[in-house]
Amino acid sequence: MLISEKLTEAFNRQIGHELANYLQYQAIANYCEKESLFALARLYSKQADEEREHAMKFNKFLLDAGRSPIIPAVREPRNEFASALEAAQLALDAELATTRQIYDLVELATEGREFIPLNFLQWFLSEQLEEVASAESRLAIIRRAGPSVLMVEAYLVHETK
Template sequence: MNISQNTKKALNDQIVLEANASNSYLAMASWCENAGYCGAANFFYSQSDEERTHMLKFVHYLNDIGGSATIPATKSPANSFKSLESIIRAALNNEQLVTKAIYSIVEIAQKEKDHSTHTFLDWFVNEQVEEEKKFETILQKFELIGRDKIAIHEIDKILGSMASKN
């Protein structure tokens, strides 16, 4: 299959974003574990695995269509955070960045009439709707339940229950 250099670059750039997201979530999980937020740690370990799986989907797709995936070095993620809420906000910001990048690749595929890449990306478009909604919903918990120690404990338990659903 013939893939344009523009599409190949965009897909390889997405591999970088997914790898960085996986490492960011891994750092968040580690921070949560050290802070005693076991539920949140499990949730973010699952998120890290999920982002690595997304990265692999892009790698396999590029290789399958003859585009040759490039495995990137990753940037060092933040390792210290102010609070559990700040981590959720950072995660939402990350998902919004990924969504924007996915939409950009969709636009490239549409412009180039690259139907296979466009179809491949459909799953990611839907996934990003779910990901953003997930983090927005978690942030709502801070407004609904509160930010005192008992509320944070409850949010940690909620996150733990979400870990197995990722």
Template structure:
């Protein structure tokens, strides 16, 4: 008796997401190591925390595949891209990565809807919300860097900003959670 509740297409796209989350973890580790080597300990800490978060996402997808009777396939991942030239390029790489990951999540949710696999569609909604938070978080950091002067920020501004990264929450407040009593 076949106990796999995932279609071949769904199982394949979820396994691609496992690889994507593993790659994301490596990207964050690589950028964190770069930030540390440049003296940005707060940025490095923030990126290292996110590397672990991406690994947790990978495990979450793996658990779902197994829970639904599917087979997880672990594959190799690509080497992270070259180091950034500056903090702005670092954050832009993080943002682009998050946008790419959002598109991959949308592909999963769209395929699940097309196949009427409501369990996978529902599972994917957690990741949709997570990606909204991730993009908002990085956009906020890019905005703070822009205010500090972007690529022309002074050493003092960068030092202050680095300290803010250390304290930065790992989740962003979303607009849909705002109210008159609790605005963003």
């Protein structure tokens, strides 16, 4: 086998984590849309799609390695927020938690001398740098805008042109 049973189980759990992140980001996008924060909604919706894609990468790896992906039940996302700042903080916290989860997978693959899965996980390590940096940046922009989140919207519209 290209991947041990122990690491397969851990990858299956990660599929659940990634799908939970997908749902959480979509819930944040829904909140932003409801609050007429359309640029933020687009960003968080795009992030939701990326999280689903991450889950599918783990799914495909397991299939390619001759294992059966088992999609676990996922936690219900938080749907209500007091502010965009609170939603952005939750997004950053989720990315930091995901980074720790990926580190744990790397450690498990390293301990088991499972080099093919370890190579696969390298992409996720680089991705987490980008994900955390983006989440921190969004949070900082929202924090600097203070109570005027509409300034964030104007900034984001300008930034994407």
